[in-house]
Amino acid sequence: MDLVNLLNKIFSAFDMLTEAYGLEKIKTIGDAYMVVGGLPHRRDYHAIAIAEMAINMQKVMAELNKTQNRKLSIRIGIHSGPVVAGVIGLKKFIYDLWGDTVNTASRMESHGVPGKIHVSEDTYQLLQHQYLFEKREMIDVKGKGKMITYFLFGPKKNPSFNNSEVTSNVN
Template identity: 60%
Template sequence: KELELAQEKSERLLLNILPEMIAEKLKHQHTTIADSFHEVSVLFADIVGFTEISSSIPPQRLVELLNEIFTIFDKLAEDHQIEKIKTIGDAYMAVAGLPIPRSDHAQAIAYMALDMQKAINKFNQERNLSFCIRIGISTGPVVAGVIGLKKFAYDLWGDTVNTASRMESHGLAGCIQVCEASHQCLKDKFILEKRGLIKIKGKGEMMTYLLKGVIAN
């Protein structure tokens, strides 16, 4: 009985780290887990001015606030059936379209981003705070897999991931910046404002757009 309980606990922990499909693969497969996905949409979100904020708030309170924000984002990811990949400091990374492919990946990630903005505004109002997030989105192919022997993680690689990260880091505070590929997927259902060509580190000039909302029916 104790062994069964220990196994159940172990499985629950594994599912907190990996998508269910990947966790099952890991239990039965001893080779490297890596899959190519033709088209997904990747999101990076970052708290603007986090370094300055962290110097004025006690460490424990800072972690509590971050945990509250990321817990809200996790719930949104669950609602939109989006896969959270990881948090890196004050940054949050998620993807739509894997491990189970879906044709509406760009729309799903766009709704997620807009809901994240609303959630941060509500969070600030309820606590009299002024957190601001900057979001970047990119669409295209990726490779996804599990790396590491200890503390392993499900992660993504490829130009689409790099572009999403650049869309965020070269974006504007409080805005959602998307690349041309994402724009093409979203333009019929969402309000997008052309930001124009901007210089992207390692990419040269790229046409970018700001996601503003949903087109009313």
């Protein structure tokens, strides 16, 4: 019960971030939280909105650790690309995503490091002018082979985006 209550507290905070950044929560599986940007409608700043949410997810965890005297950390993985999205079947409706982009995002999380935001080369290319990154050594990613990936640390001092555009729910 304690674990479920803790996850509820964390995921409720993440839900508020999802709403604030105009993103779409897809599902939770155990302690995993899946969110997407740019769906169900295209959006110019989807990658930035996801990056901002990831940074703020880390802040949520830091605050929780501080107020509850815990040492919890999360791995966050981000990848950018096309997906197939929709609802299949007639019962137990769930909006879901399929495709290589989803698999690669999952690999970014699973090959990540606790407390860091791990991103693919594709996401790095979209965000490199607005955020600070550290390039990782080449890693062998299950099902993908060797990949160059990065850790995202935060926005540059003078990001070239307007935060009100990122946090607006206008698609």
